[in-house]
Ligand SMILES: O=C(O)CCC(=O)C(=O)O
């Protein structure tokens with residue numbers, strides 16, 4: 061497969077390094093990959109403890125990677141599922157675009173505009189100090205919100221069907237990101253974030 065025809069488009073923000081490839085995949089490829097990811101991934105409903113109550117998180121998730129890429133989450137050690145061919149192919153494309161390697165991917169399925177992700181940084185110790193994260197989007201275009209931790213500056217990047225956003229440098233240290241609910245969206249979106257997990261003892 062050829063590399064992206066367009067981009068990267070650098071997104072100029074203080075204390076962040078972002079490269080956006082709006083058409084890493086063309087429309088036909090992106091349609092096909094969306095269908096494969098929706099049907100092939102082992103989507104599950106995770107629950108978190110909120111004010112002492114177990115509640116469903118507002119999206120479905122799946123975790124794949126090398127068997128060594130364990131990570132700890134709320135006191136549990138999570139084992140990734142072994143790679144699927146569709147994920148390995150997308151991983152390779154991201155490794156070429158980002159010029160680095162990934163050993164795991166967190167997949168999120170936003171079934172419609174009611175599904176969302178709260179403000180956070182991808183700053184777990186397993187990710188190291190200046191992680192490179194490649195975020196691939198298929199399906200409904202949703203607004204990816206960024207908020208500077210010190211200045212409060214806010215930006216919304218609409219992430220297109222078939223796009224790749226690469227976050228690196230101080231992006232996680234200085235910014236939070238999230239995805240708000242929206243009544244306007246009634247169709248699904250799949251997002252894959254490729255990461256390198258270091259083993260932490
Ligand atoms: O769905 C997105 O675009 C963001 C996903 C995300 O922030 C994450 O998986 O950590």
Ligand SMILES: [Fe+2]
Pocket residue numbers: 180181182237
């Ligand atoms: Fe994130």
